[in-house]
Amino acid sequence: MADSSSLDPQQLRTWLQGAARRDATAFRSLYDATSAKLFGFALRILGKRELAEEVLQESFVAIWHNAGSYQSHLAAPMTWMTTVVRNKAYDLLRRSDSAAEIDSDQFDADIMNALHDPAATPIEALELSQDAKALARCMSALEGLHRQVLGLAFFHELSHSEVAQQLALPIGTVKTWIRRSLERLKTCLTKGERP
Template identity: 40%
Template structure:
């Protein structure tokens, strides 16, 4: 488990231009960002490109991180996810979905999809609550939201994967999010 306090210190030192701290930050966090990028982008070359972009951005923007923005790894992974989405939108329209061209194996940490007990303990109540709220969604709503989150699918891609009309998929996503919002509260 990555030590959040240590990451905060490294991020702050990075903001001050400390290159050694930045290298340590990379060592401590890059596998998490890279796993996310591989999962969404599906191709190692794209994931590597995105990882590079992310850390250059983290180097530049480390000073905008404040501990009240959430855990540092969460913040960095959010940066990475947005980067992956942007890159996907630029690249995926032009290409076929790759058939594992680069030999990248993609998987979830817990393929069985249940929440592993350790993660639940670490994340505490928040995760349990989100999972509980997700379970409260209709099957199609939950699948749409999770596929969009983990695969970076657009509405069109969701429609094709779920074999449903575009309008239907849009409303699954929208209703799913609405119900999540109601369930999660403020």
């Protein structure tokens, strides 16, 4: 098992390409190098070891089947695989009716991290922090799948068709959800600015 800090993106890409060609040895190497980190990520979302193990297994099955759709110009290999794990974890949470609370907390953290600027002055950092909290609050008011569609489109910079493919949704649904969710966010953020 490789230390996550020593994971070579180029090597991961090579193994993913091998998995796309149904090379079991390349896939095994990919699994050995990344499974510990991906398991830890799933465990942070789910909080239960047995659920994280289930999600990890489902994720690697999905990675095996979808390795051919990985596009290196869209995301680094670990980012793509982490997205697969996160989606599987959120699917499990939705099925277990506990999605809203944990999902919202994770999105709050994702938004705070996405808006963090290490070069910001203290005043700018405070403004960014306040903006991030307002955005996180408004995002948490959205339905789980709508929040996930927006996250993939804006935080992971996937196109509408890529979001539709990743979530197995019709592209029209994805476009509608993004448009409506952005309208709701705008309304929520505008109301939050009023004294």
